[in-house]
Amino acid sequence: MIRYLVRKLPSVVLVLLVTSVIAFSLPRLVPGDPAALLAGPDASPQTIAAIRAELGLDQPYVTQYLHWMQGLFTGDLGTSLQYRRPVSELIGDRIGSTLELAVLAGLLLVVAGIGLGVAAGSSNRRWSRFLTEGTNTTMLAMPPFLAGLLLILVFGVALPVLPISGEVSVLSDPVIGIQYLILPAIALALPMAAGIARLVQTQMRSVQQEDFVDLATAKGVPSGRIYRRHVLRNSLGPAVVAIGIRFGDLLAGAVVIEAIFARNGIGQLAVTSAQASDYAVIQVVIVGTVFVAVMAQLLTEITLAALDPRIRLA
């Protein structure tokens, strides 16, 4: 198991390294001088030079990169030019909001995705299969923001039962906080859950054709136990992989959901920074998101190994 994870390590490091290089290069890829851009149209050459020196832009790229990386590791994430505050502070203020959203949505994704998939995969009645497939197809075609807008229309406008805008931290006030969180989390998770559900369902159908299911039947195992002990565990692999890959999308989806539900999270920060070309913030957000996404994928590899001895013992 440990050897298996160690073998995965180089590719994880490689992805993070390449991402950091890309993030680092972003402002340098833009045509024009970032210092001049920041200083504004009327700035004197001296001011521009001063800004350039302040940002360290007058040094060779490699030195700049190493310096920037060092900052990432020591927590010195630079200063936002838009807000004139340290990036670490900006992120620290907002990370709670995004974390709450991502954790709840992630939980919903796993529970709803696998739950719906198992329900669809183990039902043999025609109408129930038709119903689940119909719901599933519609949900597949419904992006998170559309689901969000729909939820706002139904639960915010038509029958106003839940707040649709703003937020309260779950930690400070769980009861109110969860009310603010529930609609965004559902909007974010459900459309992706449909994809997961479909994977589980098709996989369960194909596992049911396997010889070992026949053998279980032949030894007299009741059908409920066959589903639980033989079909289910062999069907989850692709879904687990997909959840790992989808977790990055979930984080990215938070950007849009935060915009729609007016939540002040990392996503909003990323958007405003992108609009204002505030690279210091964007760079950290990119590296951070990819880091979390990669960790999520690593976690799925561990889950996968736990599910399947052929991977674990290879």
Added chain:
Amino acid sequence: MSATSAPARRATKDVRRAPRFPTLHRYLMVLKSGRGITALVLLGTLVALALLAPALFPGGYDEQSSGALAGPSAAHWLGTDEFGRDILVRTIYGLRTDLTLIITAVPVSLAIGTLLGLTGYLNGRLGLFVQRALDIVLGIPGLLLGIMIVLVIGAGWFALFSAIVIAGLPQFGRLARAGLLTQQDREYAVASRTLGVPRRTVMVRHILPNVVDPLLVTAAIYTVAAIFIEASLSIVGLGINPPQPSLGALLNTGARYVQTLPTYVIGPGVVLLLLALAFTLLSDALNKAANRR
């Protein structure tokens, strides 16, 4: 069955004879499923609407009427926007923008991704290298990729186009590579090689046609993702530049008036859903047709 049957029997039709255009024949099977027909009818209607937009609404998407943010009426079925423009007209022009975008970007992504995936046929090590590079792109969520591209080249049509092209590369590349690896070891591909058929011909004749099916299915699924990428970037204000409408841009402004003028989001929302639904159903039908033997 004797081998020396007289050719005179040719008169009777051989029912099991292969169809003249087998590939086309197989894809026409899409029409045999309910999902396929629904998808094509839906898609046909949407494309026709988008194509006919200039003829139906010669005033274009910028034509202003008297009242801003007016509710639905006989003249303006979905009401008017903050500048007094008809929302329905803008929605249909927005659909036109979205369709143009996916119809150009998805095939480009499919083509480049497939070519990248097939590099392994030229050189195993190169293929492995490309695969690793694509894996890294896969690790970066699509929307984040979009934001990065917007940062470098600025918001607008071309940024959306590039984001859709690049975000699709890993999927198509991996699939093409997986197909290549299984197909080139298939016995019929090996058989042609041992006969001395040139490598290029083996590729075109035996490998590509068998890789195409899953690629097309994925292209249909990816089109849905492409629509989402456009809309997501537009919703956070990094999409198409105003005043040109796109479905996402309309949702972006519409969301501000969700309490007062719900039709502003319902209109573009429904059209977007129908468009995505058409491609979801199409992918299902293609998948079914591809697996038919």
Added chain:
Amino acid sequence: MTITTPSTEPAGSLDTDLLLDVRGLQTHFETQFGIVRAVNDVSFTVRPGEVVGIVGESGSGKSVTARSILRMIHKPGRVVGGEVLYRGQDLLGVSDKEMQALRGSEIAMVFQDPQSALNPVMTVGDQIAEALIVHGGEKKASRARALELLEQVGIPDAPRRLDEYPHQFSGGMRQRVVIAIALASSPKLLIADEPTTALDVTIQAQILRLLAQLREDLGVAVLMITHDMGVVAEMCDRVVVMYGGRVMERGPVEAIFSAPQLPYTADLLAAMPKLEDGEEHRLPAIPGAPPDPSRLPTGCSFNPRCRFAEDRCRESVPVLTIRGPEHSAACHVTGDGAPLTPAPPAEATAARREIGGEPLLEITDLRVDVNCGRGGLLGKADPVYAVDGVSLEVRPGETLGLVGESGCGKSTLARAIMGINPVSGGSVCIGGQELGPKDRAGSKRIRETVQYVFQDPFASLNPRRTVRQSIEEALEVRGVPAKEREAEILRLSERVGLNPLHLDRLPHAFSGGQRQRVGIARALAAEPRLLVCDEPVSALDVSIQAQIINLLSDLRDELDLGFLFIAHDLSVVKHISDRVAVMYLGTFVEIGDAEQVYSDPQHPYTASLMASSPKPDVAQRDRERIVLTGDLPSPKNPPTGCRFRTRCPIGPLFRDDRQVCIEQAPTLTPTATGQMAACHFPGELAAPTA
């Protein structure tokens, strides 16, 4: 729908002590093309402790029959008629719950493919114990019993292996686990569906021996589904012969083999090549192919292929009539007392071949690393020599047979000759010229001399290209002008026995035998002088095998071709070869004149292989058998010294004093009997049959 055709046999229970009594069983599949009558009025019985074989070719309905008994037919199949009486109780009438209680506890099943029959994510111990727990076993006791069962089926080091997963077991060991699961609740009847088909000859011998022993020890009755007449002759007391979904003949195994009453049974037995066959002769093949169950001929389903077919055979379905004690057969012709004359030997080949001339293929000390070119971006994979130091030559008109079990490297050798796998050491000379590193698959030098005939006729033809296109491709490479191709395609298809009217069909419209003919035509289109045939008949039904073997030997004789004929079936190799090489773990252990090697094997592996092959001859069932222990070691890590020593019945495993086998690798040296063998003690283990 017709009701069960009346049987002229006295219906009802003669025996009161029947374990299983299947009467008029009918199983249909409702497909979009109409109803497929996969099992059509099948009746037979099994007594306690008896081994009954159901034998038939693909599509005969034998497996569906087995599954129908346990009510395990997959959709869209359905048992539509008949009775399955188990100890007097009709299994088709009991509730699902009762049926579930009977499965495993009273009737158990063993499946064909041990690779896929075990749940990959459950330990074998849990899987065996589950069979007890679902029938009310207590958890701890079940585990103890699982251990006992593992030991009973002969798995060494059972306490440790109980907690291992299926992928950690070899194929033969997995099949033992499947048998242990089946035996868990001490069932009275074991249904074994092709239990040894997926296994190698030496492993098959182990499993058959195990089954025979369990039957003796436990008194369990076995219903053995198989296509292999050899297995039937070795294992069964009584036989049921199925064809086209019906029982065509059934009776005691001795009667069926010595005096079959059905032309099909008689011809099938005659069509099998046998180890004891002497002089070269053509096999009396059955023409045509087994019928597609969805398009059965009218009347007797065998009539289009039958030598004796008369008008009434085409009009009415024959019923089973009594031919002897417990022996009945369904045939209009023999029912009237007409004798079954032996099939006339097919006319001898016109051209008498001559072996001689310059060798077409000459291999010296060949080594092939199958991991060559593998590995990641950084670094290479460790070399694995699937072929390690092999030398051979083939002359025009000559057939060199190559036998060995799966994993011995015989296919890798063939692929290296074709230039598909790169050569890592030694040399390959084709047509007198040595291959260089630039001679890849399909290079001019290789393709003009050698062509390849693949094992799997389903995989070697592109499913999207018509047969004409497949053959034409080969002509195109040879440089035949477009105008002349049509005539050439017709000539080739006639030559291999393909209907020219079917050339525009896609491969899936053909039967396995016809596809193999297409594969041969395609290889011939390149006008090679040597054919490498890699298991060309092993995927085919027995009645088709003989047709293809005859076709190949005719082609060889007429065109003066050289053959490298690879197979795992010893009798097939014996039939067609002039010389034989026996391969084990990447090396030749014995090579020599076919007659000589078979009559007097010098290497213990050759002797054991011959002893392990089941023989379609009841008289030989009591012969002494050498059953090898253990599995083929991995070529990644071959044993030191003699590679066979870990399984050798005369090696250090059984004789402590034979350290030389561990220390020193034997080389191929001439033996007293004329062939070459790589053994320190050649000729010591004699062939058990003369």
